[in-house]
Structures are given as C-alpha cells and as structure tokens.
Amino acid sequence: MTARLTGDETALWDAAARVLDANWTGTATVPSPGLYPHQWSWDSAFVTMGLARHRRDRAERELISLFRGQWADGLVPHIVFNTTLARHGYFPGPDLWRTDRHPAAPHAVHTSGLTQPPLQALAALRLHECASPSEAERSRNFLARLYPKLVAQHRYLAQCRDMDSSGLVAICHPWESGLDNSPAWDRPLGALELPPAVYAPQHRSNSLPTGEDYDRYVWLVTLLREADYRADYMRDAHPFAVEDPLVNATYLASTHALAELAEILGRDPVPHRERAQLIHKALLDRLWDYETGCFRARDLRDDRLLPVLSVAGFAPFLDPELPAPILHSLADLLLSARFAGAAGYPVPSCDIQATAFDRAGYWRGPTWINTNWLLWHGARGHGLSVVADLLYGSTLRLVRQSGFREYFDPFDGTGRGSHDYSWTAALVLDLLGARRAPRAA
Secondary structure, eight states, X not given: OOOOOOHHHHHHHHHHHHXXXXXXXXXXXXXXXXXXOSEEHHHHHHHHHHHTTTOHHHHHHHHHHHHTTOOTTSOOOSEEOOTTSOTTSSSSOHHHHOGGGSTXXXXXXXXXXXXXXXXXXXXXXXXXXTOOGGGHHHHHHHHHHHHHHHHHHHHHIIIIIOTTSSSOOOBSSGGGGSOTTOGGGHHHHHTOOOXXXXXXXXXXXXXXXXXXXXXXXXXXXXXXXXXXXXXXXXXXXXXXXXXXXXXXXXXXXXXXXXHHHHHHTTOOXXXXXXXXXXXXXXXXXXXXXXXXXXXXXXXXXXXXXXSOOBGGGGGGGGOTTOOHHHHHHHHHHHTSTTTGGXXXXXXBSBOTTSTTOOTTSGGGSOBOHHHHHHHHHHXXXXXXXXXXXXXXXXXXXXXXXXXSOSEEOTTTOOEESOSSOHHHHHHHHHHXXXXXXXXXX
8 A cells, every 4th residue: 555645745745746747848847837948857756756647648748848959979968949939038038049059959949058956867767756556668668769868868968078087977068957146156266357348238037146156157158159159169268167076966867877778778778887987986986075074065176175065065965875874974074064954944055154145046945845855765775764854845845835846945944936836846746756756666
C-alpha cells in the first residue's frame, strides 16, 4: 500500500496541477505567464519532474520540445524561443544571440547560445521511475528516443566545457549557472573592463533585478556571439570562465542518471560511470574548501576560489559518493546561523552573514524552491533525515503561506517575483508524490 495524501495536501496538489495546466502552451511549459514567455532549459527539467506525477504525456513533450533546440554539437541552449511571439517582446531575444547564423544551431527554431545546469538526464530517469507497470514499456521506448540526445549533451560538455581537462565543466556567463545575479559572480564581473559603448542602453530584462551588472551580462553575450560561440575562444580568451559547484553537481547527478538509463536500455553504462568518477574526484580536489567547510566556485582566469558562499555550495549533496566527513561538514554549515539556522524559511540563496546578502535580491538572498528541491533530493539520498525533513517541511510551508511564487523572503516567507511559477508548482507535486510513486521496471 502507498500513503494517501491528506486533505490539505490534496488541495495543494490540485492547486499546483492547475498552475502547470495554465502555463502549458501545447508543446512546453512557460516558467510563468507573461513574464517568461519562452522555454528555459533547467526550468523544463524541474517541470518534467512535476509533470511526471500529473501528466506523463506532457512531461515527455516537455523534454522533446527542449531538445528541438539542441545544436548539432550537442549543446542544449538555455532558452528555446517561442517564435509565435513578437520578436522584441522579451529581452534578451533572438536579435541579441543571432544563433540563426551559426551552422550548428537548429534551423527551425531560435535559441540562445548559452547552456544551463544539465539536469535533463536526471529528469528523464525520474520520469521513468514514476511510470506505472503498465507504462513501463512506453517509458523505455521514450528513453530510447531521448538517450542519444542526452549522450550528445554530455559529450558537448566534456569536449567543449572541460577547459582544463580536470573533469569539471566551466560556465562562460552567470546566466549559465541558473543563479543569475548571485554574489558569487561579483568578483569576476567586477574585473571586467567594459568598452565605452553601453551594450543595452534601451533594454532591461523585464524579469531580472540584476541592476548595474546588466551591461556586463549583455557584453559577455556579445563577445561570445562575435566569437561564434567557439569552444577554443571560451577556453583561451573569454574573460568569464568559472567552475561552479551547482552546475557540476547537477552534471555529476545526470551522469550517474545516464549510466542508469544505459542499463535500462541495454547500453554500455561504463563510459558514464568513468566520467562520473572523474567529476566526483575533481569536485573534491578543485572546489571543496576545508577552511569554510563548503564547496566554492573557482575562477579559471585567476585560478582562485571565489569568496562568497552561496546555496550552490551545498549542491554536491547530489554526489552519492560524497565522503562522510565532507557530508557532515556541509550539513552543519547548512543548519548553522549562516544559512538555515537563521532563516525562518530556508534555504537562503546567499550566506546571511555576507555583506552582499540581500533578502529581496533575486539570487542574492531569497529562498528558491528549486534549490531547496536539489538539496532535499541529495540529502534524502544520503539518509540525512534532519536536513531532508527540514527542506521538505519548509518548502511546503512557503507555498502554503505565499502561493506558487518565483522566490521567497527567507525570514518571513513573503512571496516575491512572478506569480504562478511553474517549477515551484512542479516540485511541490514531486515532493508530495515522492513517497507514493511506483517504480518502472
């Protein structure tokens, strides 16, 4: 028998499902109505996990829609644009990226030229795990269709973004981290010397409170575009190159997922397991900081760990082989007054004691449901029940209090940003359904 949802949880489930239904376009799910009108890569991965428990058919279409935008070299872009909308209805739109001129970009759809945390293989695995016995064959057929695209995505990361052959991948823009304006990026962004021209004088994103750094973001895109998004340029000359713990933890989790998918499909899992071991070792060797007891991003341009501790530093909970001393050190810091211990609604996205902390500042302090979910998933896998139960309870409490908001005040739980946010709704469904989901063979 499986546990039944309580009446209160049933109401929450129904409300979350309505959000996803309302944000469904027919081919994919927008992050929120009006504010984010296109398809974002890691948003879609989180949405898939919720749709797996609500509308499996839509979950499959969500991933297929995203991979329509995959480039010939394997890159999965962080935005797949809805071409039925006004071309200038969202900035940065296709005119900034100009990827339609790139020979590797798809011809039938406009995309960005960046990528995002590679969660898609993990999402595909969890979609399969949610299949009922009667859906198992269909699920394996879908995985067989998707698997080569996932392999190509990971091949791109290994070949084009492992810039120092360490096993870790590097991001070339803060937008690739998913934590767009995190204080972790303040030092490398501050080191950039902008040319006299202002790159986005008439445009400010209608969604991102990124403030004075926005011209730097646009300038970095312009540099990448003018270099044709070449891997050698990113490795040798691009001024922003950072190995981020969250990006690499999701890369590791999805690499493990690829190995499991390979076994399900009768393919060879060994290359994926070997890659996972390489990523695991590099995470410990390059990003673990014994002094702070946390993982920190490494700036490849000066080969130094970046000083600000953020929620990204806990993402290596996703590593199933994380050594016990490091695991416990991470848990202690997470529960300390620098993070969850001082927040009524954890986990804040930045160290509360950091001078850059801003409780209302997008990724500079607020609590986000997706990062809570990542930490919950990782802690649960390690049997850290205190951490997992805290994250489960506080995440549902946020939504019950303030609705399906984009992000939340970590002290009083006030909802901020967009309303009816898709990944918030989707991950509530996944949390509620986690204890009762059947597993496909």
